[in-house]
Amino acid sequence: MTVEELMREVLALDASTRANMAHQLLSSLDSLSEAEIEQLWIEEAVRRNAELDAGIAGTVSAEESLMNARARRA
Template sequence: MSFEELKAEALKMSPKSRAELAKELLVSLETLSDAEIEQLWIDEAIRRDDEIDRGVAQIRPADEVFNRARNRFK
C-alpha cells in the first residue's frame, strides 16, 4: 500500500479513531534520534513545497484550518 493510499484510508476514519492512530504513530517516533526526527521534518517540508510548486496541494489560510478543527471537535 502506498503512502497516499494509506493516507486516504486513514482519512476515512472517524476523528476519534484518527486521533488515536496519530497518537500511536507519534509514540512510535519516540525511538528516533533528534537528528532522525529533524530529517523527517525537512523531508516533509520539501514534499509539501513540491506539492505547492506542482499545484497539487490544497492551500488554506491558517485561520480557516484552525476554525475547522475547533468546530470539528466541539
C-alpha cells in the same frame, strides 16, 4: 502502494483499529534522535512544498485553518 493509498485504506478501518495503529506508530517515534526527527520534518516540508508547486495541494489562511480546527473539536 503510495502513502496516500495506504492512508485511505487505514482511514477506512474501524476506530479501535486506527487508534491501535496510531499508538504503535507514535510509539515507534520515541526511539528517534533529535537529528532524525529534524530530518523527517525537513522531508515533510519538502514534500508539502512539492505538492504546492505541482498544484496538488493548496493553501488556507491561518483564520480558515483555526476555524476548521475549532469546527472539528465541536
